[in-house]
Amino acid sequence: MILKGKAWKFGDSISTDLICPGRYFHLRSNLPELAKHVLEDADQDFASKMAKGDFVVAGNNFGLGSSREHAPTIIKLAGISAVLAKSFARIFYRNAINVGLPLLECDTDKIEQGDEITIDLATGTIRDKTKGIELKARPLPKAMLNILNDGGLLAHIEKHGDFRLD
Amino acid sequence: MGKTLAEKILSGKSGQDAYAGDIVIAQVDVAAFQDGTGPLGVRQLQKMRLERARASKSILFIDHAAPSPRKELSNDHMLLREFSKKTGAILSEVGDGIIHQRLVESYAKPGDVVIGADSHTCTSGALGAFATGMGSTDVAVGMAMGRTWFKVPETFRVQVKGDFPPGVYSKDLILYLIGMLGADGATYKALEFGGPAIEKMSMEARFVLSNMAVEAGAKTGLIASDKRTKQYLKARARVRDWKPIVPDEDAKYERVIEIDARKLVPQVAFPHTVDNTRAVTDAKGIKVSQVFLGTCTNGRIEDLKIAALILKGKQRAHNTRLVVVPASREVFLSAMKSGLLEVFVRAGGIIMGPGCGPCVGVHQGVLGDGEACLSTANRNFRGRMGNPEGFVYLASPATAAYSAIKGEISDPRRLFTTRKRKTVRKAIKRGKKK
Numbered sequence: 001m002i003l004k005g006k007a008w009k010f011g012d013s014i015s016t017d018l019i020c021p022g023r024y025f026h027l028r029s030n031l032p033e034l035a036k037h038v039l040e041d042a043d044q045d046f047a048s049k050m051a052k053g054d055f056v057v058a059g060n061n062f063g064l065g066s067s068r069e070h071a072p073t074i075i076k077l078a079g080i081s082a083v084l085a086k087s088f089a090r091i092f093y094r095n096a097i098n099v100g101l102p103l104l105e106c107d108t109d110k111i112e113q114g115d116e117i118t119i120d121l122a123t124g125t126i127r128d129k130t131k132g133i134e135l136k137a138r139p140l141p142k143a144m145l146n147i148l149n150d151g152g153l154l155a156h157i158e159k160h161g162d163f164r165l166d
Numbered sequence: 167m168g169k170t171l172a173e174k175i176l177s178g179k180s181g182q183d184a185y186a187g188d189i190v191i192a193q194v195d196v197a198a199f200q201d202g203t204g205p206l207g208v209r210q211l212q213k214m215r216l217e218r219a220r221a222s223k224s225i226l227f228i229d230h231a232a233p234s235p236r237k238e239l240s241n242d243h244m245l246l247r248e249f250s251k252k253t254g255a256i257l258s259e260v261g262d263g264i265i266h267q268r269l270v271e272s273y274a275k276p277g278d279v280v281i282g283a284d285s286h287t288c289t290s291g292a293l294g295a296f297a298t299g300m301g302s303t304d305v306a307v308g309m310a311m312g313r314t315w316f317k318v319p320e321t322f323r324v325q326v327k328g329d330f331p332p333g334v335y336s337k338d339l340i341l342y343l344i345g346m347l348g349a350d351g352a353t354y355k356a357l358e359f360g361g362p363a364i365e366k367m368s369m370e371a372r373f374v375l376s377n378m379a380v381e382a383g384a385k386t387g388l389i390a391s392d393k394r395t396k397q398y399l400k401a402r403a404r405v406r407d408w409k410p411i412v413p414d415e416d417a418k419y420e421r422v423i424e425i426d427a428r429k430l431v432p433q434v435a436f437p438h439t440v441d442n443t444r445a446v447t448d449a450k451g452i453k454v455s456q457v458f459l460g461t462c463t464n465g466r467i468e469d470l471k472i473a474a475l476i477l478k479g480k481q482r483a484h485n486t487r488l489v490v491v492p493a494s495r496e497v498f499l500s501a502m503k504s505g506l507l508e509v510f511v512r513a514g515g516i517i518m519g520p521g522c523g524p525c526v527g528v529h530q531g532v533l534g535d536g537e538a539c540l541s542t543a544n545r546n547f548r549g550r551m552g553n554p555e556g557f558v559y560l561a562s563p564a565t566a567a568y569s570a571i572k573g574e575i576s577d578p579r580r581l582f583t584t585r586k587r588k589t590v591r592k593a594i595k596r597g598k599k600k
Contacts (some may be wrong), residue, residue, distance in 0.1 A: 013349060013439055015547040015548075017527075017545070017547040017548065017549050017550050018547065018548060018549065021527070021549045021550045021554070022526045022527030022528060022549065022550065022551075022552060023527050023528070023532070023549070023553070025202060025230070025231060025239065025526065025527070025528045026231075026236045026238035026239050027238070027243070028202060028205065028206065029205050029206075029209075029241070029242055029245075030237065030238070041548055041549040041554040055342060061349055061350040061353070061383070063351055064350065064383070065285065065300055065545060065547055066284075066285050066545075067203060067282075067283055067284055067285040067287075067299040068202065068203060068299060068301075069203065069206060069281075069283075069302040069303060070206065072301075073206075087350060087353070089350065089353065089383060090353055090354050090385060091285055091299055091300060091301060091380075092303060094300065094301065095300075095301035095303070095304070098301060098303045098304060099301075099303065122416050130342035141317070143189050143315065143317070152303070153235060153304065153307055154210060154214055154303060154307075155215060156306055157214065157216075157311075158214060162311075163191055163313070163315050165189055165191075165315055166189070
């Protein structure tokens, strides 16, 4: 699958509190409403500025903190097609794959705000058309790739009736 | 080949000889939700038409917004109660306490696999259980199937020796370690705490270490199950839940970190990351509008006792609010019986019912613009206490209590002459005998 969109650049240590603030705790059962506040504490107007298909591009340890699956869920629901970061926090990583949000671990330093990006998910190739550069994402572990390819953990269990990881 | 604690427990629960890097499917002994993550998990199971609870213990904790401050959350609580009725999952109601404290008091046991839709589920690791936080869908599937999958983590052994100086606690040790490793320094790894200082440490102090393992990115924070573990369970009529679990002497560790507790000083994590730690002396003079004593990190009876010894007969500073939240009903009752609550109330504090309190930014002490809070919690991310314009500092209960009196971050070591420290020790011992 080829994804196309613009880069929205964030720094290191973007916590799930910045992605999905605790003060909107009462909106967790109203995901479309919660998605209007995605990444609000990292960039106040992010939800209104971004367009469907765009990418979140960040530094180290993206998604650290709370286990709230609402964080990757509202990033996906807002229309972000993938998150690119130098590294991801563990629980966020597993959650994102479970809800079918593609993550690409790569050196994001050269990508700048507003760059036009194309991603080939099958090969993990990232093209920054603005800069004229190509990056390669580290491949997903096989177990996670199986879950992502099935469309997330629910779809995976529905398809196989159990975990099929190898 | 020798095994680490993580490898031992996961071998036991997966029925295979599991070593770091292996993918295993393990039996789930405890699967837990809280009110912030449970509703999404329940809806995932409804979508799959898999509304059932097959984990040996499936538990729903209402603790994050308890009692509910808004109708939306009241409705979420109703959904959890309904799921409990339908499936037989245990319900932990408003006032029972925080998920992680309740898990160690009544549910988790040595050798268990514990999964919880809350990142601080790693707290139960101090009982010698492989306990880890996951998202709603993972826990939902684990609860419904009674199994989940893991990549067996590599282990960092944290070897601690020496006596803690007066006024320095396990909270200072873990903050120091996180500052050293960085917030992602142990990503995907298990931390395994051991050594003479850990063997001497109370269970209450051990829980603090395991609780904050995730703040260095770790999957879990394990401690061998020993005599103290047995005593802790025995005091709760659970001696049958005890069994010893220790790592093998020839276990393979990815890294060994040695710490001498004698050299530690009180630590403060500055906003807005937990690894932004400095010695308390570098925080001197920072004014705080609120001091928060509580949470799954430091809301236990030993913590409240230390704070009460410092606050007894004293007053909070005029411009500093003091919010105290016992971690569970057991802690609340014990604090009530031993007169600690009276100390806090007389000192100008307010006591809230057991639960997460203001830690998650939902209620009970949301910060105003520009306000700083010194908290005994485990997180200080921007916006954490309900306001992105607020500032959260993290420290031990002793530092928190002394700072409440002073109105600014203050070094608690000044209070602890040898004589006073003995009083603290005696008071803690007395509490345990009760």
